[in-house]
Amino acid sequence: xxxxxxxxxxxxxxxxRKLGMWVFLSTEILFFGTLITTFMIFKGSDFPxxxxxxxxxIPFTSISSFILLMSSLTMVLAHNALEVNDQxxxxxxxxxxxxxxxxxxxxxIYEFTEFYHKGFELSTxxxxxxxxxLTGFHGLHVFIGVxxxxxxxxxxQRQKGLTLEGGMNLEFVALYxxxxxxxxxxxxxxxxxx
Amino acid sequence: xxxxxEPKRQxxxxxxxxxxxxxxxxxxxxxxxxxxxxxxxxxxxxxLIGGLEALILRIQLSQPDNNFLTAAEYxxxxxxxxxxxxFLAIMPISAAFFNYLLPLQIGARDVAFPRLNALSxxxxxxxxxxLYSTFIxxxxxxxxxGYLAEEVGWLGSAPNGGWFGYQPNAGMxxxxxxxxxxxxxxxxILGIASLISAFNFITTIINMRTEGMRFMRMPVFTWMTFAxxxxxxxxxxxIAIALFYVTFDRKFGTTFFLTEGGGxxxxxxxxxxxxxxxxxxxxxxxxFGIVSEVLPTFSRKPLFGYAAIVFAGFGxxxxxxxxxxxxxxxxxxxxxxxxxxxLSTMVIxxxxxxxxxxxxxxxxxxxxxxxxxxxxSLGFIGMFLIGGLSGVTHxxxxxxxxxxxxxxxxxxxHYVLFGGALFGIFSGLYYWFPKVWGKMYNESLxxxxxxxMMIGFNLTFGPMHWLGLQGxxxxxxxxxxxxxxxxxxxxxxxxxxxxALSIIVFMINWIFSKRNGEKAPFDPWDARTIEWTIPxxxxxxxxxxxxxxxxxxxxWHTKYSEDEEGRxxxxxxxxxxxxxxxxxxxxxxEHIELPSPSYFPxxxxxxxxxxxxxxxxxxxxxALIGSILLLIGGFGWGTEPLEEEAFExxxx
Numbered sequence: 001x002x003x004x005x006x007x008x009x010x011x012x013x014x015x016x017r018k019l020g021m022w023v024f025l026s027t028e029i030l031f032f033g034t035l036i037t038t039f040m041i042f043k044g045s046d047f048p049x050x051x052x053x054x055x056x057x058i059p060f061t062s063i064s065s066f067i068l069l070m071s072s073l074t075m076v077l078a079h080n081a082l083e084v085n086d087q088x089x090x091x092x093x094x095x096x097x098x099x100x101x102x103x104x105x106x107x108x109i110y111e112f113t114e115f116y117h118k119g120f121e122l123s124t125x126x127x128x129x130x131x132x133x134l135t136g137f138h139g140l141h142v143f144i145g146v147x148x149x150x151x152x153x154x155x156x157q158r159q160k161g162l163t164l165e166g167g168m169n170l171e172f173v174a175l176y177x178x179x180x181x182x183x184x185x186x187x188x189x190x191x192x193x194x
Numbered sequence: 195x196x197x198x199x200e201p202k203r204q205x206x207x208x209x210x211x212x213x214x215x216x217x218x219x220x221x222x223x224x225x226x227x228x229x230x231x232x233x234x235x236x237x238x239x240x241x242l243i244g245g246l247e248a249l250i251l252r253i254q255l256s257q258p259d260n261n262f263l264t265a266a267e268y269x270x271x272x273x274x275x276x277x278x279x280x281f282l283a284i285m286p287i288s289a290a291f292f293n294y295l296l297p298l299q300i301g302a303r304d305v306a307f308p309r310l311n312a313l314s315x316x317x318x319x320x321x322x323x324x325l326y327s328t329f330i331x332x333x334x335x336x337x338x339x340g341y342l343a344e345e346v347g348w349l350g351s352a353p354n355g356g357w358f359g360y361q362p363n364a365g366m367x368x369x370x371x372x373x374x375x376x377x378x379x380x381x382x383i384l385g386i387a388s389l390i391s392a393f394n395f396i397t398t399i400i401n402m403r404t405e406g407m408r409f410m411r412m413p414v415f416t417w418m419t420f421a422x423x424x425x426x427x428x429x430x431x432x433i434a435i436a437l438f439y440v441t442f443d444r445k446f447g448t449t450f451f452l453t454e455g456g457g458x459x460x461x462x463x464x465x466x467x468x469x470x471x472x473x474x475x476x477x478x479x480x481x482f483g484i485v486s487e488v489l490p491t492f493s494r495k496p497l498f499g500y501a502a503i504v505f506a507g508f509g510x511x512x513x514x515x516x517x518x519x520x521x522x523x524x525x526x527x528x529x530x531x532x533x534x535x536x537l538s539t540m541v542i543x544x545x546x547x548x549x550x551x552x553x554x555x556x557x558x559x560x561x562x563x564x565x566x567x568x569x570x571s572l573g574f575i576g577m578f579l580i581g582g583l584s585g586v587t588h589x590x591x592x593x594x595x596x597x598x599x600x601x602x603x604x605x606x607x608h609y610v611l612f613g614g615a616l617f618g619i620f621s622g623l624y625y626w627f628p629k630v631w632g633k634m635y636n637e638s639l640x641x642x643x644x645x646x647m648m649i650g651f652n653l654t655f656g657p658m659h660w661l662g663l664q665g666x667x668x669x670x671x672x673x674x675x676x677x678x679x680x681x682x683x684x685x686x687x688x689x690x691x692x693x694a695l696s697i698i699v700f701m702i703n704w705i706f707s708k709r710n711g712e713k714a715p716f717d718p719w720d721a722r723t724i725e726w727t728i729p730x731x732x733x734x735x736x737x738x739x740x741x742x743x744x745x746x747x748x749x750w751h752t753k754y755s756e757d758e759e760g761r762x763x764x765x766x767x768x769x770x771x772x773x774x775x776x777x778x779x780x781x782x783x784e785h786i787e788l789p790s791p792s793y794f795p796x797x798x799x800x801x802x803x804x805x806x807x808x809x810x811x812x813x814x815x816x817a818l819i820g821s822i823l824l825l826i827g828g829f830g831w832g833t834e835p836l837e838e839e840a841f842e843x844x845x846x
Contacts, residue, residue: 010401016306020397023427027389030431034465038439038450041461123447126456133442151832 021175028141032183035137036190039130055118056192057111064107065188068142071100072181075174082170087161090170091153097177098149101142108139131191138187141180148173211791222791224308227732229315230294231630234623236319237286243326244278245697247271249690250349252654256687258675265341266350268671270334270373276357277377280477281384282322284611287619288480289318289388292395292419294630298725298732299416301404301741306397308789309831310390316799317387324803325380328352328373331807335370353377356669358470359440361451361462366444372810378440379806385430385437386802392426395419406743410504413723414497417504418483421511425472425479428515433469436462445809463525467518475514477611478578479507481618482549485571488625489553491721492568493560494762496747499552506552509545517542523591524598532591539589546582550575566640570621573648577613581606584659599669602662608655620647620700628718632731633711639703646696653689657682716776722750729779738782792834798827 010016078093112132120128152173156162162170211222220228251271254263263271293311297304305311334351336343353373355364364374399420403412412420439450440462449455451462490497497503519527519535527535553575562568584606588594597603620643627635662668666679673679717726724741725732727749745751752771754762765771804820807813 011403011407012401014401016397016401019401020307020393023393023396027393027427027431030428031435034432034435038435038461038465041458042456122442123449123455126449129442129448129450133438133448137438151829155832 015171017169017172018175021172025175025179028179028183031137032186035134036186039134039190042126042130055115055120057114058192060107061111061188061192064104064111065184067100067107068104068181068184071097071104072178074100075177079170079174082162082164087156090162091156094149094153094156094170098146098153101146101149101177105139105142105146108135108142112136135187135191138180138183141183145173145177145180148176211793219791221796222793224304224312224789224791224795225734226293226297226305226308226311227630227734227736229311230290230292233286233293233315233318234290236322237283237290240278240282240322241284241287242697244275244283245694247275247278249694251275252687252690254671255673255683258677258680258683259672263671264345264347264350265671266334266336266346266354269354269356269669270350270352272669273354273356273377274352277325277353277381279611280357280473281381282325284477284615284619285388286318288422288477288615289314289391291415291480291484291619291622291626292391292422295626295725296395296398296416296419297402298629298728298736299413299723300399300402300407301724301737301743302398302402303736303786304789305394306402307394309792309795310394312792312795313799314387314390314394316796317390317802318384320799320803321380321383321387324383324806325353325376327803328376328380332373332376333371334373337368337370340368358466359462360466361440361443361459362453364440365452367452375441375444375810378437378444379809382434382437382441383802383806385434388426389430389434392423392430395423396427399423404737404740404743406748408743410501411743411746411748413483414486414500414503414507415480415483418479418486418507421507422476422479425476425511425514429469429472429476432465436465436469439465441809445812460522460526463522464518467521468515470521471518472511472514474607474610475510477615478618479511481574481578481615481622482507484618484622484625485553485574487723488567488571488621489556490747491625491719492563492565492571493557494563494720495556495560496722496750497552498555498558499548500746502548503552506545506548509548510542513538513542513545520588520594523588523594536589536591540586543582543586543589550579550582565624565637566635566644567621567625569641569644570617570624573644574614574617574621577609577617577651581609581611581613585610597662599667600662601658601666601668604668605655605658605662608658612655613651617647620644625719626725627707628714629716629725629730629732631708631711632714632729633707634714634718635707635711636703639699639707643696643699643703646692646699650689650692650694650696654686654693655689657685657689661686716779717749717772720753722747724749727752727775727779729776733779735782735786735788738778738780738786739784792831794827794831794834798824798831801827 012019014022074093074096078090078097081089081093115128122129122132152162152170164171211218220232223229250263251268254260254268254271293305293315296302329348329352332351332353334346334354336346351371351373353369353376355369355374355377359374359377362368364377399412399416439448442448443450443452443457449457451457451459453459486497486503517535517538519531520539523532523535557572564572584602588597588603588606624635624640627633661679661682664677664679666673666677666683673683714730716728716730718730719726724743727741728737741748750762753765753768755765757763801820801823804816804823806820808817808820
């Protein structure tokens with residue numbers, strides 16, 4: 001961790017924590033890659049019941065997708081605010097990001113419940129199983145992101161405030177958050193649109 | 195000189211741990227060396243258990259139509275033997291080497307994320323304990339049309355669907371009970387541990403190299419660690435998702451791998467081997483690295499073709515992702531796929547061959563010193579070569595179809611993973627023994643160990659080649675007397691017990707040498723890499739001053755120069771340099787900050803088995819306990835600084 005070692009390190013010039021996050025995100029691509037591949041394999045099959053496409057509510061999901069994408073914007077604003085060391089604004093934008101993420105999650109829970117009432121349970125058919133596992137796995141990531149953002153917001157309340165380096169820093173969480181958003185763009189296209 | 199460490203008592207949830215000795219110092223340590231040692235002992239413990247399971251299997255097979263084990267018990271034993279040896283023995287022993295040596299070889303004071311390192315160790319421990327708790331809590335019922343419930347017994351209550359967990363055999367219908375759930379979730383937990391250490395090592399190698407340690411000056415062992423970490427990082431997510439599907443199929447009624455609900459059992463095979471084949475290289479590349487350190491040292495020559503060995507290693511790692519379907523030639527894949535994967539399997543033999551020739555080039559014309567680590571390395575080359583050659587025969591699809599599920603395959607992968615990986619690992623254990631313990635091992639016991647193991651190994655796995663070609667099938671608890679397979683099966687069983695004997699010799703040597711061995715100098719082998727420039731045993735702070743590396747094999751060039759004919763000549767000042775190094779290494783002249791120990795890695799890790807049990811028994815309270823432990827661990831972790839400000843060394 002990048003705390004002050006008297007020792008020379010970081011020959012690449014990239015902060016160690018950030019580098020670690022990049023490596024982590026590269027494996028996340030394989031997590032989602034495997035899930036998406038499986039989903040695509042089973043997407044055509046409507047065995048033995050109806051198709052999930054019959055119950056999609058595209059306008060609703062579009063709105064919640066938009067909300068999630070906007071959270072990337074607020075994340076960038078938080079980062080910009082911290083660059084000029086405006087602690088107050090940083091906290092506001094962080095909270096906004098977390099809230100937008102939470103709204104997206106609420107939307108997903110609402111969507112799952114709706115599907116469930118229409119008779120689409122996890123084990124209804126292979127397609128519904130793939131759908132729930134894939135989008136649920138992404139939802140879990142958003143949830144973890146919201147927890148990280150709130151933790152960051154909490155740390156920001158303390159005397160010293162937030163910095164761009166060391167500890168649980170904002171850039172570190174921001175990388176993760178943007179990644180989760182980008183994955184959603186892919187998922188929205190793959191799952192809902194094509 | 196005394197080292198005084200006075201942590202400031204800043205509390206987050208618990209008071210900061212401060213023990214330097216005793217059990218708490220091990221539980222809370224974030225020191226890569228202590229973690230490496232713990233990895234080593236834990237993995238060796240599991241190696242013994244896996245070996246015991248192998249002996250039980252061999253007792254059953256020593257007689258035709260034997261009834262020492264029931265079919266159910268036999269299934270459980272070979273499943274646990276494979277799973278244990280791969281995930282709980284060889285992988286963590288490699289992790290032990292990575293942990294201990296990687297920072298030393300690149301001249302760092304610790305890995306990039308010391309607490310994450312402790313976390314991955316504790317997750318591994320809890321994952322192993324979780325998997326083995328199946329013997330206490332797990333149940334394996336009798337499948338429809340299979341063996342009878344009364345044949346299952348205590349031994350049979352372990353996972354029994356094979357380490358490969360083929361579907362639908364490992365599904366609820368044919369493997370009822372909870373044992374296979376323990377397997378799926380246990381591997382999931384162990385996978386998290388390996389993933390975390392992979393991030394950690396990749397980041398460490400990229401970002402923690404000391405001044406002058408360019409990529410092309412890194413020791414080959416470090417390079418192989420790098421390659422293995424990439425393999426882990428990119429293959430484990432695939433199996434993680436596949437294991438999710440298995441768990442969903444078994445616990446929540448989905449049908450990802452079950453044809454009755456439109457799922458696809460072949461998909462499991464693809465996902466499993468997309469992980470499983472890179473896994474083979476995850477097991478063998480660390481041994482490649484170790485051997486590439488040992489051979490030059492005891493041949494007193496530089497490694498022949500350093501760059502070729504490094505790039506061949508990465509070539510293997512890369513192509514390793516493109517050969518997985520050669521495990522599935524007997525499954526439903528198209529002839530085009532069979533031809534393609536047959537070809538890629540032949541291609542991957544090329545970089546492997548490059549390495550073999552480079553090792554031979556290294557020892558060619560060298561002044562060989564045939565001590566225990568060198569013997570194991572030489573044994574490694576021979577045994578791995580046999581395993582590699584029998585492996586290439588599998589790229590011929592018709593031959594492979596004939597050999598599938600016979601003992602020929604068992605012989606092949608044991609030559610690679612035992613004759614290869616484990617011989618390499620033993621070579622490394624002897625080679626770095628003086629560095630870790632500051633004592634010398636007993637050379638004659640070491641040689642007895644080597645020869646016993648060499649003989650036992652070949653008696654065990656050599657005859658399996660022809661047993662397999664004669665048609666003895668693997669994963670089957672009996673063979674009929676009329677098949678005339680008995681003679682070689684007895685030989686194999688005797689061989690297995692000779693291996694067990696050799697392991698006992700090894701343990702005696704280890705225990706006595708560690709206690710009463712001769713004191714080791716800090717450079718007993720006249721070695722080449724910078725981990726030998728520091729005192730033995732390694733001080734907590736590793737290097738007193740960040741070393742500055744000027745060339746490949748930097749330490750060697752410090753000690754030797756060349757004459758006109760290119761022969762190594764010891765520098766006049768070499769002895770003085772060594773004395774200075776030891777003096778400096780023991781008495782650091784500057785202030786050293788080390789990461790402080792922490793409770794939170796073990797707290798965080800302890801939450802995972804609870805979540806595992808929660809899924810198996812669908813229990814909300816267990817899930818809550820697990821989540822709370824994760825939360826406490828995560829919160830405490832996030833709010834405590836890595837280094838306490840007052841944590842420092844002062845000198846008297």
